[in-house]
Amino acid sequence: MALISADNRGLRLATRYAVLGLIAVIFVFPLVFMVMSSLKPDQQLLQDSGNLRAFLPVGDISLDNYTAAFQRAPVATFVFNSVLVTGVTVLLSLLICSAAGFAFVFVNWKGRGVLLSILLATLILPFETIAIPMLLMVAHLPWIGTEGITWGWLNSYHVQIIPFVADGLTVFLFVQYFKDLPGELIEAARVEGASWGQIYRRIVMPLSGPILATAAILKFLVMYNQYLWPLMVTQEEGYRPVMVGLQYFFQLNVAWGEVMAYLSMITVPVLAFYLYLQKAFIASIASTGVKG
């Protein structure tokens, strides 16, 4: 009987690994295709694209496409800009949206229900519908910088950051998460004389690892993939991010090997960030469980 059980367990394990392996392959193959293609000359890349050789480092393999990509576009500048804009926006977004969510859930103030409804209503607005009004606004806003007061935010990092530090979705995520936190903790802290700021910093945020990780990943992806807005507000090459930079490679005759090399390079920060937060995400769930 025990032998049969072991067999069943083995079979179940094998099946599970087979299914997981298949899913992993489906998700990993596009990345493998991208990296392998980035190592091949265009003609071979196109020939291989119809068969399994597309996923293998075979044929005329070299780093020439990477060299050519750096010659065609200032890749390092684009990656730096994207990482800077995305990183700062994610940090500010986590701070502001979590504080907003905290205020909506734990602090009693007049009109919070209405304001939350209005905030949530912004979720149904596609960015394209507000892009032009936003452009007209930021083109005439003042800014205090090293040159004193200047007018117009175009061609800057802050024009790519500030409009995105708060958004309805991220606030909503925090609101939903905070609602599930045990109210007894907050009440106990209030009874002990803790201020709202102390409760936010010392009780709520330490318990918010999973939602911070989730919100950070979602915001990172949105910001790193920004195309329309930076295209509209950055006429100077020095401020352009990676997705606008991708257009440098789409000339009349597309150099697909260079496109793949560029994509491979700009994918690295995304994967690194995701893998880092995936660990934090799991660790947060394990360490912040509250049992009643």
Place this chain on the structure above:
Amino acid sequence: MKLFKFAASAAIMAWAAAGASAALAQTTLSMWYHGAGNEVELKLINELITDFNASQTDWKVELQSFPQAAYNDSVVAGALAGNLPDILDVDGPNMPNWAWAGYMQPLVIDETKIANFLPGTKGVWDGKLYSIGLWDAAVALVTRQSTLDELGLRKPTVDAPWTKDEFMAALDAAKAAGKWEFPLDLGMAWTGEWYPYAFSPFLQSFGGDIVDRTTYKTAEGALNGDAAMAFGEWWQGLFKNGYAQATQDPADRDGGFAAGKYAFSWNGNWAALGALAAFPDTVFLPAPDLGAGPKIGAASWQFGVSATSKNPQGAAAFIEFALQDKYLAAFSNGIGLIPATPTAAEMVDNYKAGGPLSVFVEYSAKTALVRPVTPGYVVQAKVFEKALADIANGADVAATLDAAADEINADIEKNGGYGH
């Protein structure tokens, strides 16, 4: 007292130095160009700017380059934000829209200097010159002399092009030979502006057009009249009867002719050297005459002055400077396009008399027709593209062209006739 004298002298010297510096300072002209990502093109435009800046003391051009695929959107956004440069470049058929929308102002240059420029390089809207190009592009029917010989076909010339019957007979012969996957490569993989640029000349050669050019206020009769219907049936027949493929792999467009998949390829002069490299006996035939004369598209990228430029004289001075034959020749040598003047063409090995691509100069001069010169073209181009793609994929010809004409008419009406 000594101290006072010293201070006064220093102040006077500083003032004089500042004045002299101001007198020598060049006024900066900003310029946007679509060539980011194209190393050769950027090198040429930078050399041109360096030469201009060194040639005089009044103006200094500073360049911002944009990737071509994002350029038009950047200009529109810049116009909305009130942030256009002094000098910009514009794709020829888009110029009327930008002029009408208030993005550009008329270009005031000595027009005797462009008297001998190819017609497609001159951007004229509402009777005024708005832009001028250093080059033009042209399309030809690419094939091999050995193919013509093998199929027993006459080699057409621009003065005696193939008739529609001759063209179809050539496709039939290629199909019957069974040597190629398809007789004709139309470049269906290239979506976007390629459709109106490359295929509306077929419609015009039938006697139709995207819009009625006598008024520019309707597409009725032009896009859905008898000639247009005949064109639509012919166009659909190309795919239905196996002469060409309605959907094409981009790789086949880039390398299919060289790989021997197609007997004929409808392609531009920018791809001509590649074809010659693949087959030294490549020949570039003129467009067939489908009834109303052979037609090909015209107008490529051109320079103009933004409406908000505070220094239009400086911008015009730069553009006039760029019109020298040596720059026309340099751009042609670098990016393979047709120099705007015959004298510049003579400076380019590919395009000078007897050069391997010289026929393109002749085709541009004799058969080129600019796309409809109207602000509504930007919409009409997309409507036309969709209609042709639908017909190629089997949609009803009459219904599709009628719907396209209605859509164009509605857009013209919505925009108050676009100023016509």
